Amino acid sequence: MESILEHFKAITAIPRCSYHTTKMKEYICEFAHSLGFGVHEDHVGNILCHKGAPQVCLQAHYDMVCIGNTHPIEIVMEGTLVKAKNSTLGADNGMGMAIMFWAMEHNENLECLFTVDEEVGLIGAMQFRLPLKSSYLLNLDAEEEGEIYIGCAGGMDVIASLKLQYMPLDEEIKLYEISAFNFTGGHSGVDIDKKIPSAIKALGYELLKHEVLLVSLHGGERRNAIPKSATAIVASKTPLHVEDTRLHVKSLEKGSHTKYIAQSSSIIKALGAFAQGVREWDRELDIPSMSINLGIVSDFEGVLRFDCAARAMDDENLAILAHETVAFFKALGFDAVQEGWHGAWKPEMTLFAQRVQGVMKEFYPHATFKAIHAGLECGELIMRQAKKIEAVSIGPTIRYPHSQREECDMNSVSNTAFIVQNIINTYKE
Known part of the structure; x- marks a missing residue:
């Protein structure tokens, strides 16, 4: 998964503190265009990319909480752990973005939604109005591998x-x-x-x-x-x-x-x-x-x-x-x-959630359903769609987000990427 780490390094080199995301938005659009994706941007800066006839939409937010010296972020590797020197790392949600970039390079039928200013009140998700082509939304903002989130707190x-x-x-x-x-x-x-x-x-x-x-x-x-x-x-x-x-x-x-x-x-x-x-x-x-x-x-x-x-x-x-x-x-x-x-996302056991669990159990036999006491964008995004969208949230292990101790395990990033690809593959059949 060296390519995902390289994508993450490229992301961290671009300023993307909440409310200051213009350069990151431009980078995402250029990257998507270079791979032949159609790109649509709404009035607040959400970016919806699609290619072919997608069934699954991957989603992450592209802003980050900036604490410490984040201009630029200095990445430190300690074994398989990715950290930052004297700042937040931005793995929340930059690692989800990196997985999406990797998936965009390997799939001809895919939809990807990059939302803006999640860290300051789910602003992008709350104002998102573009219609999704997909019927299934896979949010990549969870922070514990092996767990499938089907509900979250309101705020x-x-x-x-x-x-x-x-x-x-x-x-x-x-x-x-x-x-x-x-x-x-x-x-x-x-x-x-x-x-x-x-x-x-x-x-x-x-x-x-x-x-x-x-x-x-x-x-x-x-x-x-x-x-x-x-x-x-x-x-x-x-x-x-x-x-x-x-x-x-x-x-x-x-x-x-x-x-x-x-x-x-x-x-x-x-x-x-x-x-x-x-x-x-x-x-x-x-x-x-x-x-x-x-x-x-x-x-x-x-x-x-x-x-x-x-x-x-x-x-x-x-x-x-x-x-x-x-x-x-x-x-x-x-x-x-x-x-x-922003309202709570009430836990619901959908067919999509069960299928995600089936895929995840290949890597984590004890994969479990959970709700999280934090804001995820899933609820806001699916409630604003004209058609029914089923959603779950997964992600790699990220410890101490929103602090200068923030760290991410690259082994879990690799596992999450394979799970994401296998979920996409199940809807090709």
Whole structure:
């Protein structure tokens, strides 16, 4: 599968952070045209490629979560593991794209859909309207080999904001910078039940222990990533020492800041009281039923903003969680809104799913059906088609997505590619 790795290296050389995907879009279109595929692009940047009389449509998203030094991504090989140096790798979903490129080189009857801006709220999938020629959709965004996903969580963003008011600081008051950094981080869906600490929450817990005034506050990297870092500048009448060894305190020069945030108490209460993580467990699926992640806190141009990503395995619980979160922030004086709703993909045992399992069992005898507590595009894509489309999601093993520890096993990539080809072959008969 050396050719798939080469395709992946070519993909990683092209900038494709969410919202900044133009060069990647151009590359996909040029590649598809060079192989004789018809190419259609919609108004948001989704790319639908087809050749011959396809029965199966392969699908992946072409944006990535960019954390660290991603311009360019420096690939590191450790045995069969692919990693990146000081950045996210982008195997989510770049390795799925690489498998699709490989499949496009080897099939005369195939459809491939490349969606845009999945990582920032399934934007491409939610606005996709082009008709698929195929009757079966094979999403390649799952992250554990040997597993067949037939359902996923829905998601909703909750944005809380507070117009800041400032008061003058006493010139003699002590100023400190408290930082939480080098936390592990992780995906706010698939990693939310792994007890990965949040840098924002750790900072919030510490601030609750002290009588301090906030001067500034920021933290987190992405709404859908468990925060790796957070920093607050505070004023204190007494010397400040922190108990949490993961946090660092630095004294600042007196007079370096002249104002503090008048709503400091409400903000610190919100940080400390926000219930980060799993809210409810689904015993039948053995995954979280509801969860929420406070991914970003930002202080910009006089407005403090909290960005939260809520998830649930059914639409009713998602609505409840979103409403509860809005009410929580409003009770503390914030404005709060819901946005970016995408519905849950209810698990369904289709004939296509059973056929995929039959193919996969040749490689993984214990191949199982699962649902995932994260957003997959399948549900959004098939619900918008005029005809009935059956869908499943598979993929190679990717560990620690949305973090600088992200890694992908090339052995599982090879296995996944053969499974994909065998699935395509079953519909040639």
